Amino acid sequence: xxxxxxxxxxxxxxxxxxxxxxxxxxxxxxxxxxxxxxxxxxxxxxxxxxxxxxxxxxxxxxxxxxxxxxxxxxxxxxxxxxxxxxx
Amino acid sequence: xxxxxxxxxxxxxxxxxxxxxxxxxxxxxxxxxxxxxxxxxxxxxxxxxxxxxxxxxxxxxxxxxxxxxxxxxxxxxxxxxxxxxxxxxxxxxxxxxxxxxxxxxxxxxxxxxxxxxxxxxxxxxxxxxxxxxxxxxxxxxxxxxxxxxxxxx
Numbered sequence: 001x002x003x004x005x006x007x008x009x010x011x012x013x014x015x016x017x018x019x020x021x022x023x024x025x026x027x028x029x030x031x032x033x034x035x036x037x038x039x040x041x042x043x044x045x046x047x048x049x050x051x052x053x054x055x056x057x058x059x060x061x062x063x064x065x066x067x068x069x070x071x072x073x074x075x076x077x078x079x080x081x082x083x084x085x086x087x
Numbered sequence: 088x089x090x091x092x093x094x095x096x097x098x099x100x101x102x103x104x105x106x107x108x109x110x111x112x113x114x115x116x117x118x119x120x121x122x123x124x125x126x127x128x129x130x131x132x133x134x135x136x137x138x139x140x141x142x143x144x145x146x147x148x149x150x151x152x153x154x155x156x157x158x159x160x161x162x163x164x165x166x167x168x169x170x171x172x173x174x175x176x177x178x179x180x181x182x183x184x185x186x187x188x189x190x191x192x193x194x195x196x197x198x199x200x201x202x203x204x205x206x207x208x209x210x211x212x213x214x215x216x217x218x219x220x221x222x223x224x225x226x227x228x229x230x231x232x233x234x235x236x237x238x239x240x
């Protein structure tokens with residue numbers, strides 16, 4: 001009965017702060033939903049709700065097209081400058 | 088008329104004056120197609136997240152404008168011909184929520200462009216940033232890049 005919870009109860013960070021619109025030019029705000037290889041983090045790990053996950057994925061893709069966020073990073077780039085330009 | 092935003096990346100190999108003149112040409116493409124530029128925001132020379140045409144850096148410039156939707160294809164065609172542009176991103180602001188965000192972004196960009204002269208920011212925003220904006224923002228637009236150049240040097 002006292003089965004221990006493996007994970008914390010997940011909540012959507014964007015719902016919490018009532019985000020209505022995301023700007024692709026504010027790159028620092030996108031970091032939360034990017035992995036260290038700049039992949040879009042899945043909803044099951046970040047706890048985002050569907051609505052905000054849809055928003056963030058569109059915004060990240062726009063930022064990639066605008067060369068604000070890389071599409072991928074090679075191993076060399078990961079070691080030399082992790083998240084260097086996202087600040 | 089619909090609200091749009093264009094981010095253009097100009098080649099870093101050009102000199103400062105050439106960058107300014109090419110940005111002027113870009114804005115003229117928009118205005119000549121019936122667009123009304125609400126405001127502009129130059130993000131300055133930045134490092135690109137990945138090399139484009141073997142360039143590591145680029146001059147970022149954002150233009151907020153409203154134009155008839157049919158003119159966008161022509162504007163984008165002109166952008167594609169322009170060899171000084173590395174990349175452009177056109178964003179449409181269509182729904183009520185997005186239009187609200189667009190107004191907020193325009194307001195923010197105007198404040199940033201005219202930080203010393205704060206007086207004109209309030210009335211321009213109330214008039215939906217369409218009628219007075221092109222006239223009002225013309226002066227800070229010219230000043231702001233000059234200031235960034237001075238800072239860069």
